[in-house]
Amino acid sequence: MKRSQPPTAAAQRPQHPVDEVLPVPKLAVYGMQHVLAFYAGAVIVPILLASSIGLSTGQLIHLINADLFTCGIASIIQSVGFWKVGVRLPLLQGVTFTAVSPMIAIAVAAGGGTDGLLVIYGAVIVAGLATFLVAPWFSRLIRFFPPVVTGSVITIIGLALLPVAAADATGGAGPASDPTSGRNLAYAVGTLALIVVIQRVFKGFLATIAVLVGLVTGTLVAWALGDAHFTSVGDASWAGVTTPFYFGWPQFSFAAIVSMIVVMMITAVETTGDVFATGEIVEKRVGREDIARALRADGLATSIGGVLNSFPYTCFAENVGLVRLTRVKSRWVVATxxxxxxLIGLVPKAGAVVAGIPAPVLGGAALAMFATVAVVGFQTLSKVDFHDHRNVVIVATSVGLAMYVTAQPDVSKAVPDWAEIIFGSGITLGSLTAIVLNIVFHHIGFSYGPAVAGQPGDTVRLDQVNQMGREEFVETFAGLFQGPRWMVEAAWEKRPFADTHALRRSFQEALFSGSTERQRELIEAYPQLGSDLVADGLSGEASLRDQAARGLTSLAESDQDALAQVTQAYRERFGFPLVISVRDADSFDRILEEGRERLGNCETQEHAAALIEIAKIAGHRFDDFLQVANPIHTARTRGIKR
Incomplete structure (x- = not known):
């Protein structure tokens, strides 16, 4: 009998949800949802460009078809990938808004019309090739993208896109906008409300297509009321193929090429932010090679765009929000x-149907999608050490400048022509600001880092902690625990600490890695809850502060007797004091209840429970250290909590 072979490591490794190939019907529905959410943003660039450089309606239609066709190719390259091209994440590709102003300037300088288009295409082809070639070097700058930068960039992307959604919700940007229209408001809010209701009421497949259902339902309602029109479907042809160099051979201008390369370098920053955001959403770690693969795909797609009569490509943040909202992580959905x-690019009638979605309906869905991008940024920023005031400055300044430019777009007219590309986009300005400030604050010069202990005017900063000898370190942080100091000594061995989170973790790791005998000695050092020794300050200032936080130092006689009965019974049962992090308890009654419940546990379980409570107490005491050392940060966060 032939012995079966053991499964290989590759066979045993579970498939990541990103690589899961869903059934064809689901791929089709989820894929169409992405298309509908993406369509308006995809075609806006050729529309803006055509109206600015004097192209005819027929030429505009060809640009839209070429744009959609190339968007599809670019998205497949990015999501499916080959060789070292494509990040293989659910990232949809679209024409970057950053390129609009520079392309208009290039075309106008070349005389406008198709003559201007040919110069644009020459610059686009070269800039795409340059991006492809520099991708490995750009990816090495990943150390300049810590959470404080990526979180800021992702947040900025989400917040900066919200005005675009709001403009659609009011009927569309420009003359079509009517914020006073009750119908526009009803369509936008109704679509958004339907998406929320579906996600709240339903589970499974229907919940994941909430955006698609919202768009289709909103469009049908608008059509029934005479506010959605599909007359252009009849006028559109059934087939329309975009051929390479349709408008003529590209022309190459040095100034235009330099301008477009600058656009692509700025776009690379946005792509990096989108890749990190998607990595956070699908729970897949993003490394240097992933960034390089994503940028190579951007560069290749951009060069293909120049050949097929389209424009520079980047990852579309709009659809990053859709991935977060639907929680469908498969990259094959984006490939679909x-x-x-x-197909839409080859069948203009299909594009005309999609184009019939009313702007307010699209805007209502976009509000949900774009806001979720900002939420991903908030989640990333939660990993940032905001006790380090430098990080507060980086986030506040970059987000503030991004919103300034987003709210007042005419600011770009106040700067020289070469700077318009930066000040013309809140995403660009905010992203570059976050990167530059991170370098200035964290990579240039010398800093002691955040204050982690001490008094205002005499604080102990993180770099000083990293340079402390054992005795000084133990004296500084011994107050986190009662009695023995072995766990503080063990924490000292883990230097250097990258941030306050690492310092906090070192005490927790030391506590739980100690021997059972040492841990028992530590538990026995904690005072009895509500004892006179604590109230009189004889057990230390930290214990007094802990127990006073829940009034255990000033109990009524009946409450003190009840607590004493529980703590005495606990000591008789287990041989060590009842340890509870009383700051985490809602009330005195809850403390009593927890003590009585724990009397029914075994000694091993209570040993572990006591260590967990000690870790919680140490965490609160560590927060006290930070609050005393950072009074401005403490006042700010307390104000926010209030």
């Missing part, structure tokens, strides 16, 4: 969306 876009 890419196939749909290719």
């Amino acid at each position: 969306a890419g196939l749909f876009m290719i």
Whole structure:
């Protein structure tokens, strides 16, 4: 009998949700949802460009078809990938808004019309090749993208896109906008409300297509009321193929090429933010090679765009929000969306149907999607050490400048022409600000880092902690625990600490890695809850502060007797004091209840429970250290909590 072979490591490794190939019907529905959410943003760039450089309606239609066709190719390259090209995440590709102003300037300088287009395409082709080639070097700058930068960039992307959604919700940007229209408000809020209701009421497949259902339902309602029009479907042709160099051979201008390369370098920053955001959403770690693969895909797609009569490509943040909202992580969904876009690009009638979605309906769905991008940024920023005031400055300044430019877009007219590319986009300005400030604060010069202990005017900062000898370190942080100091000594061995989170973790790791005998000695050092020794300050200032936080130092006689009965019974049962992090308890009654419940546990379980409570107490005491050392930060966060 032939012995079966053991499974290989590759066979045993579970498949990541990103690589899961869903059934064809689900791929089709989820893919179309991405297309509908993406469509308006995809076609806006050719529309803006055509109106600014004097192209005819026929030429505009060809640009839209070429754009959609190339978007599909670019999305497949990015999501499916080959060789070292494509990040293989659910990232949809679209024409970058950053390129709009520079392309208009290039075309106008070349005389406008198709003459201007040819110069644009020459610059786009070269800039795409340059991006492809520099991708490995750019990816090495990943150390300049810590959570304080990526979190800021992702947050900025989400917040800066919200005005775009709001403009759609009011009927569309420009003359079509009517914020006073009750119908526009009803369509936008109704679509958003339907998406929320579906996600709250339903589970499984229907919840994941909430955006698609909202768009279709909103469009049908608008059509029934005469506010959605599909007359252009009849006028559109059934087939329309974009051929390479349709408008003529590209022309190469040095100034235009330099301008477009600058656009692509700025776009690389946005792509990096989108890749990190998607990595956070799908729970897949993003490394240097991933950034390089994503940028190579951007560069290749951009060069293909120049050949197929389209423009520079980047990851579309709009669809990052859709991935977060639906929680569908498969990259093959985006690949399917890419196939749909290719088909739409080849069948103008299909594009005309999608184009019939009313702007307010699209805006209502976009509000949900774009806001979720900002939420991903908030989640990333939660990993940032905001006790380090430098990080507060980086986030506040970058987000503030991004919102300034987003709210007042005409600010770009106040700067020289070369700076318009930066000040013309809140995403660009905010992202560059976060990167530059991170370098200035964290990579240039010398800093002692955040204050972690001491008094205002005489604080102990993180770099000083990293340079402390054992005795000084133990004296500084011994107050986190009662009695023995072995766990503080063990924490000292873990230097250097990258931030206050690492310092906090070192005490927790030391506590739980100690021997059972040492841990028992530590538990026995904690005072009895509500004892006179604590109230009189004889057990230390930290214990007094802990127990006074829940009034255990000033109990009524009946409450003190009840607590004493529980703590005495506990000591008789286990041989060590009842340890509870009373700051985490809602009330005195809850403390009593927890003590009585724990009397029913075994000694091993209570040994572990006591260590967990000691870790919680040490955490609160560590927060006390930080609050005393950082009075401005403490006042700010207390104000926010209030």
